[in-house]
Amino acid sequence: MSAETSTRPAPPARAARRRSQEVRNLPAALLFVLPAGVGFVVFFLWPTLRGIWLSFTDSTAFNTGGFVGLENYQRMVADPVFWNAFKVTIWYVLLNIGLQTVLAVVVAVLMHRLTQSMAIRGIILTPYLVSNVVAAMLFLMLLDYQLGFVNELAETLGGDRIMFFGDQSLVIPTIALVNVWRHLGYTALLLFAGLQTIPENLYEAGRVDGASEVRMFRSITMPLLRPYLGLVLIVTMIGSFQVFDTVSVATQGGPANASNVIQYYIYQVAFSRGYDFGYASAMSVALLVVLAVIAVVQFRLTRANQNDMA
Amino acid sequence: MRKSVHVAVAGSLVLALGACSSGGGSGSGGSGEEISYWLWDSNQVPAYQACAAAFSEENPDVSVTIEQFAWDDYWTKLTASFVGGSGPDVFVDHLSKYGEFAAQGQIVALDELVEKDSVDTTIYAEGLIDPWRYADGSLYGLPKDWDTTAFFYNEAMVADAGYTADDLWSADWNPEDGGTFEQIVAHLTVDANGVRGDEAGFDKSNVAVYGLGINPNFEETGQMQWANFTGSLDWDYLDENPWGTRYNFDDPEFQKAVDWFYGLADKGYAPAAGVFSEETLTQVGSGKVAMGTNGSWATGTFKALEGIDVGIAPGPVGPTGDRASVFNGVADSISASSKKQDAAWEWVQFLGSSACQDIVAEHAVVFPAIPESADKALAAFEAKGWDVSAFFSYREEGRTFLPPITIRAGEVNAIASVAFEDIALGNKDASSLTEANEQINAVLAD
Amino acid sequence: MTTTAPAPVAPPTGRTPTEPAPRRHRRRVTPGRMLGWVVLALLMIVTIFPFYWMLRTALSTNAALPGGAADPLPVGFSGEGFRRALGLATAQESLADGGSGASMDFPRYLLNSVVVATLVTVCQVFFSAMAAYAFARLRWPGRDVVYAVFLAGLMVPTIFTLLPNFLLVRDLGLLDTLPGIALPTMLMTPFAVFFLRQFFAGISFEIEEAAKLDGAGRFRTFFTIVLPMASPAVVTLAVLTYITAWNDYLWPLLVSQSDDSRVLTLALGIFRAQSPQASPDWAGLMAATLLAALPMLLLFLAFAKRIVNSIGFTGIK
Incomplete structure (x- = not known):
């Protein structure tokens, strides 16, 4: 994570010199970091610390409660809805991120290898221009079992109607797909940026050696794209764990809790069933821990990749 | 102390912003007092704007600003604004929500105000004001309107099946075989080959028109689904309503009715859970459903459906010999955090008076809480050529009952909605409600 | 954000990011x-x-x-x-x-959205770029620890920050104002810092290295060399930030109360x-x-060339 030279051992004299240079840099560095630092402390750090504190209290939305120790956490461990929400969320993330990443790689590589067309890049990003809320409503209409165009089309083509949002086993895949639709362009563009750093002459050389596109994808594109993939995976996965709008608009967690994802459940507990901030905070802390573990693991993997490349 | 921390933070933020700010502030001038009023139903905005104008005429120093937010956003905004102490002075409140607001001290008890100004609270239709007395006995809202539910039907389909409006009005129902109501529903159902649901050779796996639509609203009230039926049993939601502590979802007769209701889908007479993601307005409007439950508030949108003439019939007469409907009412509450309590109370009083409710009646969107005003609304609906007498029929020749009102309604709803949806999905049968009932009672006993 | 063309600095390896993409051979x-x-x-x-x-x-x-x-x-x-x-x-x-x-009042909501999204984008990208620069290009004591803490911000669930930020904005008297809506993401987001830091760390700014500047010189370097050279990444981030700010829903829903600060996404609520x-x-x-969505599409088209061409990542550390 640190800049390239800092990991190399340096002779003692140079180290001392660098040390004093570092100290001399401090005022400028602090000035550079100050505005973002204020924003971070005020709008991220402080709310987080406050939330962690709340998770040990019986606070409601309207009243600051007293310290209750681990009570909220005990309740969480014993709450079947929480565990269900956790399971549902992980299933969602696997589907959403799995599909989205594969498709984004495909799209990015196709854009990179096939065409420079700006129109195609524009089109692929358009779904991101629509808000989550509207996207969810749109697909609710398109995928309606009885009245949706997609089912009408399926039937005309001789297939069976599919209960996208109404079937307990299909609802999460459906929501995952809706969000893949919306975020595919965003993800593909980030990866595309990475692809552009791959020197074209590697491909030229590959072609001279008679390598096929598939072969070049495997031995040139993938290895060099991996670090970018790592970055994109961290960011999209953290976002995916926090899926909320689509569920809130399209299914309200249903049918029968089959799409009650963790952030929706937390929101429900905090804002509509009992205004129980203490408990909602405890579940948020659990989510935070999960996200942190995932991020750390991924950072490790990304760094490992880097060694492959060196 | 927290305030001072915020101010300090504010200082540094202002510094940081200075470099990069373009402003864009707000300004609301004007003399006199301005109070804010929130509601969710945009159909009613014109009516209340007219009320606000009339109110300002009587009270020239007070003006009312109406803000409307769609239902899904309304409660989020309201909760956040209570937390932030920035809520509306007065807002339209709902029975399923106000209990928790009252418990948390976010809305104002009106008793002293009512007494001080000797407001006559007996002018409202019977049963409308009682549910707004919280468990502590205090009054938290003045009723503004009421609603009941009935069956909106496609007139052409009913005529094709050989029925008249009278047949629908005189239908009876029981939880064993569904009575003549089920016969009508069966006959209204048509499969893809044109075979009706009660005829030999009916293919229930290939239904073209369902006799009865079912709303995807799974709730403890059952208002949009089974309440018209269970209400005509000798059964009520709670040991005592409002503020009971034991639900009666474990009653075998009730469970039989619930099994019958969701069982209609197994017979092919009603769409299975998930077939329609939208409610009966869209279902009937699509021409794939002959009849469906909805509330009096939806009359206007049903009547506006293109190419379909819609009639309205009340719920069938059940084992008790009565037809029945949930009788629901909304009311106006005052935020505890309002800094203009006096003006807010004046406005609430005005909203609850016939001066305002008559104005609302003229707009023919809802039925006002004061019976004389409701009659005017009925006339206004009739003037549009809409027969809405079905919604009044329960009061005249049947039974109306309150939706269940308890503390911790949010949690109760969360448990009950999943329990009922599980039955509709065929995961469980209605006997599973006994277990859900125990969970709910445990919540209420807490 | 910057209109300067990428600086005439030769990147260390590979093809020059500013060079037009090599002519494609006509492939079978x-x-x-x-x-x-x-x-x-x-x-x-x-x-x-x-x-x-x-x-x-x-x-x-x-x-x-x-x-x-x-x-x-x-x-x-x-x-x-x-x-x-x-x-x-x-x-x-x-x-x-x-x-x-x-x-x-469509024009008004449109204007509100433009103000909020512009405020968020310009400030967030600028301040995040400053911080990213300090993390990527300056060596100072405690840097890695501070950066790690910033990164941890990526993992904070939005639900956590929602109400505390709402209370803060209220105490600042900014409820129902456009700056109130913009504020929480105006100074930084962990993603923006993360994204730009990775980018800055990957490019070799030879002029900057040679100059060995300190103090005010650092700022000049930042403005005249780093930002222009990094402009493809900065523009990519800016466009994505703009769209995200434009489409944000839950936060403006809490803060906005009247037409004064109603943005387009909220106005959609009335439908x-x-x-x-x-x-x-x-x-x-x-x-x-x-x-x-139309203004967003136009914005994208206006910047598309810059976003998708020659983004000069040379490695992510």
């Missing part, structure tokens, strides 16, 4: 490439089809929609949806068409179901959504 049409085009075309259709559906619905009449739910053409063709979205229909007309009757058992104003909603 192989089955593999055909398949590639087919896959791309299919994905394009799936991507674009919902937009067609939005347009088709926007041009329909609400009362006719249930009857023609799966009709691929507009049902009861009408421009009323767009009139409502633009706030040109009267309340009476709007209610008669299944609209909400609420007033819709959603007004009461729990009602239907949305589909035609109006879809028309308004298309209109709201």
